[in-house]
Amino acid sequence: MPCHCTLPPLACTVKGLRETRDVKVSAAHPTLEAVAAHAGVSRATVSRVVNGTPGVRPELREKVKRSVAELGYVPNSAARSLVTRRTGAVAVVIAEPETRVFADPFFARQLRGISRELSANDLQLLLMLVEEEADYQRVGRYLAGGHVDGTLMFSLHANDPLRGIAAASGLPTVFGGRPWWPGWEQDDSLVYVDTDNRDGARRAVRHLAESGHRRIAVITGPLDQTSAVDRLAGYRDALGLAEPDPALQAHGDFTVDGGARAMAELLDRSPAPDAVFAGNDLMATGALRTLRARGLSVPEDVAVVGYDDLDPAAWADPPLTTVRQDIVRMGEIMARLLVRSLNDAEAPVSSVVIPSQLVVRGSA
Amino acid sequence: MPCHCTLPPLACTVKGLRETRDVKVSAAHPTLEAVAAHAGVSRATVSRVVNGTPGVRPELREKVKRSVAELGYVPNSAARSLVTRRTGAVAVVIAEPETRVFADPFFARQLRGISRELSANDLQLLLMLVEEEADYQRVGRYLAGGHVDGTLMFSLHANDPLRGIAAASGLPTVFGGRPWWPGWEQDDSLVYVDTDNRDGARRAVRHLAESGHRRIAVITGPLDQTSAVDRLAGYRDALGLAEPDPALQAHGDFTVDGGARAMAELLDRSPAPDAVFAGNDLMATGALRTLRARGLSVPEDVAVVGYDDLDPAAWADPPLTTVRQDIVRMGEIMARLLVRSLNDAEAPVSSVVIPSQLVVRGSA
DNA sequence: GAACGGTGTGAGAGCGCTCTCATGCCGTGC
């Protein structure tokens, strides 16, 4: 395959890549057989020792362990999983629009939590990023092919094909984020982990109300994502109104520009809001920008609360009051649930909702 | 393993996980043997067809393909890699302090590029996050165990053990970011991909000089990272001075707070700077905060340039002039170099440095 | 018409491991 790098040659310094073959031979991988010969026992016994199966005399066990160490034996995972039908790997499938993934370190945090938990259980993390239609097929084939023992899936959108793919693969699966497709509540094979978006929003709006604000507006995210829907529901809960004033509601799309536009809309309406709950920090940042441009001061003229507690929220001017969610923990719990059902297919596994927490700063 | 989830029971709804065993049986995986029987040919022929080996009569080839489709055959990768000594997987090892990973979407971008390129080559992406000392050993064992065909490594620090681990594994490896250990320039087995930090910094500082600024200061990142060192070097290049005024140089640590502190130091010295080049956007954001707090206006009193072009840079007030680097492309190229040497161990592979680009906004 | 080379196909070994089952050895009970 040719290199498509079109850089000016000056920018490149030529160096050779270490050659695979030679080194591999020098760092030769001894087999079970070799260890057995070295220790003067049978393959079966070495296998028992390596896998910690009981029923081997302690002195023999020690002897084998020494041989393993001496030869630097590492089990061949291909051979092992060929017979055990276990791969020791878990696929993490992320189907996300670029924007979301890039705008915040959500997935880095999530992966951190997942990675910790998986490696604590000697499981490998296979990352599959889905960008286009063809990727879904690739993922489907891969999962159905039995290359992994289980799946962790992230998809924020209604009717994402991922659900079907997971079901077809027959693999234990845990979803990140409350899923959203027709009848999902009846599907008791479904396990998910989510943060408590509704309660977080409730806390945020309640804070605004308790600070004496009367005309509390909301800037919603894209309503085909459960997090946006749940946060809107929390807003309604807090106001105690089944149908809040539609003049106080504007749509953003979880982006800074969307938030800025929505804020402008709200200010042009009547009654003008004296506080705004933005569905995420990005939109809150946009709202702040619009308010600043109009010469309104925060929180005096209009108080602003965001959601997510991204790092930039703290740097904003004024620093953003927002809702924090423990994303690392969310990843950990997802992995933990999967590990549990991997170890015991009959184990009862429940969906988990992680509490959110209000972080009060200068903007409200 | 018990669930350590300490959430109030109310927050959890209990649902069962789909059982593995039953489903797996129903979605039974046919073997090569089964396909061969179905098509009325030998295992060898089916293998040839599946792997696209030439030398099979077209009509037979078609017949086998139909059988494959009909039975839903998917090759067993364990069996295959047992004999081919190829796993079809690449490890991506990331050894990073939490802060860096969380503060910016650097790795999300990088992974995106890597993932694209790998999946285009039917390679799987195995993600290994390194947090503590024990993780290095885990990674070392894993790589030496021959579970992957090659490695992509990220480590920004001098003397990171990762280099030794890569060498010991004997696996083809490409590094992300210019490495930094004694004698690395002599090591011609070393391949890395980096953005042109030095040239980017040069452009940034030159821009400042050309706008008429005379007292251009620099806020440096941690000087045990090559990116920080290279950016400082670019600053010196642009000023054309071997030894710039030490009063105009302050240390940050790539964080917002560090940048704020460094800016305060600079302002307290004499001569006071009329422009600042910050080693990254986070520090530039901190500098902006300090300037605002002191009632200085940007860019009139002090112009500010950052580095990285994070999303928040565009939202800053004023929007940050900064240096953009194509991180997705960096990931792609890393993967491409690795793939090339995977396909042909003798292929000449060169390190690549990706150009950076100045993005002029309001702050300078 | 026999010998030949080329091509397409199948038989079979073997990758490194796990796991069942047979075997040998011990201590115990009658």
Add this chain to the structure above:
DNA sequence: GCACGGCATGAGAGCGCTCTCACACCGTTC
């Protein structure tokens, strides 16, 4: 002293695949 059960160990099959090699069959050549 002999039969027995229990335990530690080894022999061997076989997981699903690839790949070498042998073979059969064709058309060509002298």
